[in-house]
Amino acid sequence: MEKLISLNGKYPRSEKLIKATRDYERNRIKYEELLIAYEEDYESLKELQKGFKIISDGLLNWQDLLRPFSELTKSEVNGLKRYFETNTFYRILKFNDFEIKNAESWIKNYFKFGNLAILPSLGIFKYFSENYYSDKISNMLKTILKLLEEKGYNYFYFQEPSLGFYKDYDLFSELRKFFEMIRKEIKGKIILNTYFSDVSEFLKEILKFEIDGIGIDFTFNDIEIIAKNFNRKDIGILAGILDNTNSIIETYEDVKIVLDKILNELKPTFIIISGSCDFELLPREIANKKVQFLKELIAKI
Numbered sequence: 368m369e370k371l372i373s374l375n376g377k378y379p380r381s382e383k384l385i386k387a388t389r390d391y392e393r394n395r396i397k398y399e400e401l402l403i404a405y406e407e408d409y410e411s412l413k414e415l416q417k418g419f420k421i422i423s424d425g426l427l428n429w430q431d432l433l434r435p436f437s438e439l440t441k442s443e444v445n446g447l448k449r450y451f452e453t454n455t456f457y458r459i460l461k462f463n464d465f466e467i468k469n470a471e472s473w474i475k476n477y478f479k480f481g482n483l484a485i486l487p488s489l490g491i492f493k494y495f496s497e498n499y500y501s502d503k504i505s506n507m508l509k510t511i512l513k514l515l516e517e518k519g520y521n522y523f524y525f526q527e528p529s530l531g532f533y534k535d536y537d538l539f540s541e542l543r544k545f546f547e548m549i550r551k552e553i554k555g556k557i558i559l560n561t562y563f564s565d566v567s568e569f570l571k572e573i574l575k576f577e578i579d580g581i582g583i584d585f586t587f588n589d590i591e592i593i594a595k596n597f598n599r600k601d602i603g604i605l606a607g608i609l610d611n612t613n614s615i616i617e618t619y620e621d622v623k624i625v626l627d628k629i630l631n632e633l634k635p636t637f638i639i640i641s642g643s644c645d646f647e648l649l650p651r652e653i654a655n656k657k658v659q660f661l662k663e664l665i666a667k668i
């Protein structure tokens with residue numbers, strides 16, 4: 368069994384980059400100075416992930432998981448909606464049409480380095496946008512995925528907290544069709560990443576999707592209950608073991624107990640150990656410490 372570690376979701380920007388962004392918005396610094404601040408953060412994140420097989424750019428220049436799509440399609444950004452039960456808020460994206468424009472330059476701007484593409488799944492679009500059409504959004508994502516794979520991306524996390532959080536049964540059929548479609552186009556590892564909720568009652572249905580792995584937030588889910596419904600033996604797990612809603616740094620002893628249960632009771636084909644949800648919910652210093660803990664953890668197991 369392959370054992371890996373990776374980042375999950377958006378990564379927090381450094382205080383220096385946050386300040387540079389604010390200064391640029393207030394016309395205190397030039398755009399070139401802002402770019403330098405971004406580059407320093409990207410280099411820091413590359414160094415943090417040195418030795419990782421799965422590398423993310425942290426989505427540092429994504430305001431949230433949806434807003435970049437306003438530049439890819441003809442759409443507007445309106446209103447605010449709370450990002451589940453966090454203190455983060457998303458802008459509501461209103462699609463006017465789904466024609467993709469300048470896809471190559473868009474990807475160059477929003478995917479800076481690495482081989483992991485973290486993208487919103489259909490549920491994020493459904494609950495945080497207007498004029499939602501699953502088939503049109505699916506086709507838009509398919510186009511992006513094909514371009515990303517051509518550029519060397521081979522891990523794809525689809526962030527899907529909506530499924531369990533809202534208990535949306537209608538979303539199942541939309542997701543099933545989506546993954547059937549992209550499985551025909553994409554060779555890389557496709558992972559549906561659930562978090563912020565207990566997904567045990569939906570697990571058997573999720574495992575019918577054409578995916579290579581499922582992300583499970585083990586701060587919400589009981590391993591014994593998950594094991595009873597884990598009826599697929601050719602699938603891996605993105606294991607959200609570290610609590611990214613809590614600044615306390617985990618201990619090896621506590622994590623080892625959870626990890627052993629996952630490996631022994633679920634027996635996934637591969638495991639990617641990570642945080643329970645976006646690292647962005649933590650201060651940068653704490654997030655860095657949690658990633659360092661992941662490095663020490665993988666060296667021991």
